Amino acid sequence: MTTRTEPQPDAERLLDVFKALANPERLQILRWLREPERHFPVERAIADPAEVGVCVSHIQEKTGLAQSTVSAYMAALQRAGLVHATRVGKWTHYKRDEARIAEFVAVLGRSL
Numbered sequence: 565m566t567t568r569t570e571p572q573p574d575a576e577r578l579l580d581v582f583k584a585l586a587n588p589e590r591l592q593i594l595r596w597l598r599e600p601e602r603h604f605p606v607e608r609a610i611a612d613p614a615e616v617g618v619c620v621s622h623i624q625e626k627t628g629l630a631q632s633t634v635s636a637y638m639a640a641l642q643r644a645g646l647v648h649a650t651r652v653g654k655w656t657h658y659k660r661d662e663a664r665i666a667e668f669v670a671v672l673g674r675s676l
Contacts, residue, residue, distance in 0.1 A: 584643070617647075618657060
């Protein structure tokens, strides 16, 4: 007979991140957001991509996916704590949360 143990908080957080990163498109978006000036049109930005983040419309344009799909992908990355969102006017901008990503890497190192 096996007993089921409750997941540890660190394990739950790792699972959320792994689920978000399991999709190749979400993983690619996260990579692009690492260097937003290199991957997105800075000249068309209404806010500083390094400071505020990248407009969801620019992410949608680069991926070629439907706006609703990109919004769902970004919501998954946000729930996992990998990005944070900032509203600028009617547009949502996304930026990597470097502190949370570093925390994820540290938790992963402690957990495996």
